[in-house]
Amino acid sequence: MSELVRLSDVTKVYQGGITGALNGVSVTVEKGEFTAIMGPSGSGKSTMLNLIAGLDRPTSGAVIVGGTDLAKLGEAGLARFRRDHVGFVFQFFHLLPNLTALENVLIPAQLKGSEVPGRARELLGQLGIEEVADRYPARLSGGQQQRVAIARALINNPTLLLADEPTGALDTHSGEQVMDLLVQLHGRGQTILLVTHDAKLATRHAARVLSVIDGKVVDDARLEGPERAASEVIRVRTEEASR
Template sequence: MNLLELKDISKIYGNVKALQNIDLTVRQGEWLAIMGPSGSGKTTMMNIIGCMDRPSHGAVILDGKDISKEGPKSLTAVRRDKIGLIFQQFHLINYLTALENVMIAQYYHSMPDEKEALQALERVGLQERAKHLPSQLSGGEQQRVCIARALINYPMLILADEPTGNLDEANENIVLDIFKQLHGEGSTIIVVTHDAEVAEEAQRTVILEHGRIAKITHNQNDQRGCER
């Protein structure tokens, strides 16, 4: 079953064609990596998939619904209810504890639940750090708080932008192990990355160049095979 379909997606800023005629299908439960040099369109594609921007033309089908023509308020609701976002820069609120940073995502979705937020932190191995502020956490721990925050509302799609970009090798491995666990549980994951080793953990890798899909590779982890 396909969870996400991009159909003839283009994004144009003035005279700049950031994306050109992108066709891509992501099946439910798939782990997909997106790679490409700076300026290739990775961020633009992430913003469109993550409901932070709309394409100039084409259709974005998420969970069977075309969201490409939705307005900002509707896109915010889709992002809140269906997508878990993980950023390279963490975006944690400095004066809130790890637990409170997770709970604030609940607040915008439904109702804060401290027990459920603690369980999310436990899932990423941070239950003992729940009462710590971001300044009291390492970079790897902050990224794991971000993952817990992204998971707290049970999104159908996890979208991660350079999730290991600011981490050392040990913490990168911890984060990748969490992603492997999530994927094993059936989560759909899209990771934007510059790191070929991170991309290799995915089932497929999409290579962007000059706003177009230059190549799609099936990685060793793709046991089922899939079609673009």
């Protein structure tokens, strides 16, 4: 495997923030890894994902993705980086209500100037929802909307798939379906960074769990088969810290 993401002593202090949202985080992610980021509310998980996505810039330290130091990119370069390399899935889907499922999936491709309706339909098919292609988001269940959002995140073949609490707004069954999809994508080589509060989901599906507390990575566990049982320890520790 080769290195895809490197955070080097990354600190993020938001305007008006007294303490850093991230405090000197150094971590690397290999190509093809499925990594879960866990931690209590406010610990800095979304901040970490947003910095890797180039949606925001660190206060200090370096974010390097695919060998590119994101600090070297201007705003236009950063927008191009996001378009070409990052697929982002959010908790609340963020589909455009006045576009059909298919049209939503096509948005990132159109930003690139490519017309790929066939591929968009194919993706919806792979995600098991081809039949909703021409429906508007208001007529889709939460699980269907999230699968449309995943298809939209995948349409430009992103180097990195970033998902911030993608199951947070879903019932257990739909959440499991979405997780199964992420596992399948990982099986096909997709690099995935998943933020979740749900220790069971994280440890059952991801091969690596980063635990973040107070803006610091306090644990980095690679889980293989039976070792995943040991991850319970992390869950307990993280839950205790969030009390």
